[in-house]
Amino acid sequence: MTEYRRLRVALLGAGAVGSQVAGLLLRHGDELADRAGAELELAGIAVRNLDAHRDVDLPPELFTTDAEALITGADIVVELIGGIEPARAHTLLALGSGADVVTANKALLATHGPEVFEAADRVGASVYYEAAAAGAIPIIRPLRDSLAGDRVVRIMGIVNGTTNYILDRMDTEGADFADVLADAQRLGYAEADPTADVEGYDAAQKAAILASLAFHTAVPLETVHREGITAITADMIEEARDAGFVIKLLAVCERLVDEGAESISVRVYPALVPRSHPLASVHGANNAVFVEAEAAGPLMFYGAGAGGVQTASAVLGDVVSAARRHIAGGTGVGESTRANLPIVPIGHVTTRYQITLEVSDAPGVLATVAGLLSEGGVSVATVLQTVAEPNGEEGGTARLIIGTHRAADEALSATVDSLAASEVVERVVSVLRVEGE
Amino acid sequence: MTEYRRLRVALLGAGAVGSQVAGLLLRHGDELADRAGAELELAGIAVRNLDAHRDVDLPPELFTTDAEALITGADIVVELIGGIEPARAHTLLALGSGADVVTANKALLATHGPEVFEAADRVGASVYYEAAAAGAIPIIRPLRDSLAGDRVVRIMGIVNGTTNYILDRMDTEGADFADVLADAQRLGYAEADPTADVEGYDAAQKAAILASLAFHTAVPLETVHREGITAITADMIEEARDAGFVIKLLAVCERLVDEGAESISVRVYPALVPRSHPLASVHGANNAVFVEAEAAGPLMFYGAGAGGVQTASAVLGDVVSAARRHIAGGTGVGESTRANLPIVPIGHVTTRYQITLEVSDAPGVLATVAGLLSEGGVSVATVLQTVAEPNGEEGGTARLIIGTHRAADEALSATVDSLAASEVVERVVSVLRVEGE
Incomplete structure (x- = not known):
């Protein structure tokens, strides 16, 4: 086997994903080394409870409860604890000590992403998170x-x-x-x-x-x-x-x-x-x-x-990427948020809607409903009226399914409120947006 | 606008993809600069014929027939000529002068890939080729x-x-x-x-x-x-x-x-x-x-x-990646071919097959066909016999559709030959492999 530079990988967490990552790293070590151009040494696995059950059999001597000590000696830190704390503190400690971080932690990135990416930028480290969205599906790269x-x-x-x-x-x-x-x-x-x-x-x-x-x-x-x-x-x-x-x-x-x-x-x-x-x-x-x-x-x-081993695939791809970057040298590539486009509140977003109403089956009902939609600025594209319990006579309950043209969410909501308050509407059965047309 | 380091991009070829790349690079320059962390200056477009028709209107002063001069002054060379020469020579010249290369050239990579990647490795440059397989679909990364x-x-x-x-x-x-x-x-x-x-x-x-x-x-x-x-x-x-x-x-x-x-x-x-x-x-x-x-x-x-503008998307993604690497420093990450697994010739590959035969509709035909398959070591999974021109009597032509279990390609081919030579088989209508079951 080729002699490679050795990189120390610290694993934080040994749950469904973590234990699979550790198992695969140990089992396919030589193969991963050839791909990364670096030996990936699993330096340790930080857990809260040394005696907890693990999905995969792993050498007991790898486990530690001292996450900080493990992190500070590592080249690559794999954070699979989830949640905000202590994941956030561990991630910042890792980046602060110059390690690259691989994480599947969507909660952390969605709430503290800018803080994490800035910490990486400051020291030229990288954050990899292919596993944080859509599990095994490569979507981040x-x-x-x-x-x-x-x-x-x-x-x-x-x-x-x-x-x-x-x-x-x-x-x-x-x-x-x-x-x-x-x-x-x-x-x-x-x-x-x-x-x-x-x-x-x-x-x-x-x-x-x-x-x-x-x-x-x-x-x-x-x-x-x-x-x-x-x-x-x-x-x-x-x-x-x-x-x-x-x-x-x-x-x-x-x-x-x-x-x-x-x-x-x-x-x-x-x-x-x-x-x-x-x-x-x-x-x-x-x-x-x-x-x-x-x-x-x-x-x-x-x-x-999702799934432990599927998500582990994405995590290990990131570990190999981090290792390649260590060997190649240079700084990590930061996140680009320079476009910083304004984010529109939901009220101003337009989509098509399908509104299902239970109405009294009486003359003039359709006209009343159509009038309320029109007053609310909601334009009707399609209407389907069916009799809920057909008895051949008026006076029962009918169902109205209304497909709208694109309408702004706040206009639609207000209109649905006025429909619900109307005497002719017995019940608003459902209001659903239409996507992908 | 932020002041960025300027990177010189040389474009080789202005066909369906090249002209779109140039157009998008000029139109979205500021946006791409923010993402790359570098200004991407289109330094020139090398073409064989200055007067040829282009799909996109581009400033005439960008065009040159002197590809070599353009390449040697560039940080990133985008090769969209296609074919082997002069694409190969231009690519090696670019890598030799330390530029990163972005290419959509599948013919070059499939035939001279190792030579190209070694040339990149020697100088620590990178070759990006997201557009070389499956066009706009991100599959390479x-x-x-x-x-x-x-x-x-x-x-x-x-x-x-x-x-x-x-x-x-x-x-x-x-x-x-x-x-x-x-x-x-x-x-x-x-x-x-x-x-x-x-x-x-x-x-x-x-x-x-x-x-x-x-x-x-x-x-x-x-x-x-x-x-x-x-x-x-x-x-x-x-x-x-x-x-x-x-x-x-x-x-x-x-x-x-x-x-x-x-x-x-x-x-x-x-x-x-x-x-x-x-x-x-x-x-x-x-x-x-x-x-x-x-x-x-x-x-x-x-x-x-495929498609000019679709493929241009993949090419420009590579240009941004190359620019980010230039700014980050460090060497390019080479291709890992260290597994170098043996490649099995088609004769030894096993798949399921569906064989359609036209046979004479006479007693004993199925037995003969089954015997030939068995002699050839091809195991039958399903048989469907239909009468091609049903007249209710024997003596016409029947169609036999045979689904096999997995069989090696060479065993199957030899068996099909002996079926074709058999007196009871009038015609081998088709032999198709089954995939994705």
Whole structure:
């Protein structure tokens, strides 16, 4: 075997991803050395509890509870603790001591990204985070490097596997949200506390990271509009199917142009996607990111969005990249956020909507509804009226499905409020945005 | 605007891609400077003929016929001439003078890759070639960097837009190869001389590049098995559809393990792909690369495989990467071919096959055919016999569609020869490999 310079890799965390990273690093060490041009020595694994169960059998002598000591002697620090602290402190310590950092920590990057990247810039180190968005799918390098000469117009991503698994099973089985969620928890596709996934927090963090890269703009997490999927019912999914749509939780990052002035919008919500769109056929817990760029046109990246060993693949790719940079010399390449485009609040974002109403089946109802939409500045594209319980007579309940032209979110919301308050509307069944047409 | 260090970019060639690169570089110069951290000055455009028509209006003073002078003063040389010479000489001159090279030249890399990469290594320069395989689709960085810590098991790529366009139209319209080709030429999807595309030469070059990256092995072009699509008929496509398949020209790069010893196979041919496979829904002139890695699992990359402005996106991403490296300092990262796995000749490669025969509809025919297959060591998985012209009587012609288990290519070929020579076989209608099951 060739003699290589030895680089010390410190691993922080030995959970589902960390233990796989350690296992692969030990098992494929020689092969990775040939690729990196450097021997990657696993210097240690910092954990909170030395006796916790690990998914992979690892030499006990590698484990330590002294993360700080491990970090300060390392060339490359792999942070797989997750959450903000102590991950943030460890990351800053690592960068401060000149180590490159590899991280899968979307929460940290989405909330403290600028602080982390500035710390790296100060010492010429690099932060690698291919695993922080869409798991094993290479999406960070394509956005950061391959598309660096292009102008991204729009990203639509299925970036949360749990919600896609739930929505996909609801779609294929006609099952209810609560039933599928319970089953997903039993099968390990959803956490005991599913809030981060089903309320869209996880997707919002990834959206912030992707938008920041795509638009060269710092995107604070609080500017990302977020809605979850807990209100999605089996009925809504069936109705979507009848109209040629599937409901997906999307992370949408969009470049907007208004009278020559550019801005961006970053938002996460369940949306109606046409069945013919490539994102509609992303099944199970898989992820996919659809990118439209001015010159490149539409691109799609597809694969496993989570899972210990899948995410470990992305982490180890970053470790090899960091090692190559160490050997090549030179400073790390910082993040470019020099475009710093303004971020539009959700109220000003326009999309098409589909509004489903239960109305009394009486004369003049359609005219009243149409009048309220028109007053609210919402233009109607399509209307479908069906009788909920057909008895051949007036006086029952009818269902109105209204497809709108593009409308601003705040105008739409106000209009839905006035519809809900109207005497002729018995119930607003659902209001869903349409994406990907 | 921030004051940046100025980097001189020399453009060689102003064809469909080159003129778009120049146009975008001039139009988005300030934006690219912010991303690269360097001003990208288009120092000149070397062409053979100053008066040729260009797709994009460009300042005439940029053009020169003196490529050598332009190259020697440049920091980044963008080679978009194509072909071997003078592209090879210009590339070596550029690297020799310390410039980074960005190239879309698959022919050069597939035939002189090692020479080019060694020249770069000697001076610590870099070669970027995101545009050399699958056009605008980011596939080089994902393979080279994101998957550098993983072990790629298999790549199946639709990497030639012209042949996918032709096969897709044959599939959707039931049209014949010659008719669709003529129409594709009229519409600009195929060249006047379509040999490079329809005979698989273009796909073979891209396969060599992808396999080399994926398996860290130098893959000489002559080791890539290559078959084109000129023998594909409307009948074969219809029969494939009836059996649940679509015919696609695939570039297959595979890691093989035989008794613990690893080797690779790289091959291009039309194959039967199950309609449920993601590659089956790649339509028109689009490209897609399906990658399976040990840890990451299946991944897919999809987008436009060709086109001037699409390919220009990939080229400009490389220009920004090269500029970032110049500013960061350090040497370029060389190609790792240290695994250098043996490349298996096509005869030893095993796949499943579908063999369609026209046989005489007489007693004992099936037994004879089954006997010849068995003698040849080809194991039968499925048989479908249909009467070509059903008249309710024996003595006519029947069609036998035989699906085999995995068989080695040379055993299969020899068996097909003996079938063709048999008295009971009137015609070998088609022999197609099955991929993606």
